Amino acid sequence: MDAIDKLGLATALAKARKSYQEGGIPIGAALIHHGSSTAVGDAVVLGTGHNSRIQKSSATLHGEIAALEDCGRLKAGVYQKSTMLTLNSPCLMCTGAILLYKIPRVVIGENKNWVGGEDLLKSHGVEIIVVDDEECKKLMEAFIREKPDEWNEDIGE
């Protein structure tokens, strides 16, 4: 976790809190490019998003998918020099999206409440950093306690 990772996870957490305030699932994500010759600094936030199951009746807009969607169309090489930062452990759909675009690095806010496709990511050589962040854990715990049915729906249970 360097300063860029911290900014990325804080951004994901802000998106998660926005979703929670809307009555939605509090998972946010951000895709950050490690270095871009077109930016003022080295790193650049390519896109951010949050889970929109409840807000948009969406079965596919998880935090990570929403962040990838927010990025628009990118060339393969851009994904391959980026980090996905996400509030919690990516599910199999989001794991598959990370593998499709060969995103090499994933920062996970917390995985105490639920574990998704981390083993599959690792088996493909993706670097995983689990921050075990207290704020991320508290937010996820609160949502799962308050709306267990919506949470189960989101993880296909």
Next chain:
Amino acid sequence: MDAIDKLGLATALAKARKSYQEGGIPIGAALIHHGSSTAVGDAVVLGTGHNSRIQKSSATLHGEIAALEDCGRLKAGVYQKSTMLTLNSPCLMCTGAILLYKIPRVVIGENKNWVGGEDLLKSHGVEIIVVDDEECKKLMEAFIREKPDEWNEDIGE
């Protein structure tokens, strides 16, 4: 391939052709529920969609994701009694979405032009039927020949 599968694949092909006519990637998909007590017949088309990379600058609306999105929010048990019908072999993102929702059966129009996550689906016990349909093959071949850059972008290459 029964009559319902044929209807489903024909529906996916119609969506693919619509996308192709719009200048987009010609991949369509449909999710069909095997049996619904609320429908007149046994089977019901829950949702359909097509790849919208070019039309919507979307990095996540592959045919299968678009079809899942078109379904809106469904309970876990509905996915678990459904078949995903898709023009070609699902990529890792779409494979992950199928696994997330435990969709037990996937009908693939053709996999001669490209193979995605079929092995991963099989390792999770998903039934795969590859139709090797001539119309699906011709449409994919034509697109890959005409717009190789867009196709590579779609598969993360």
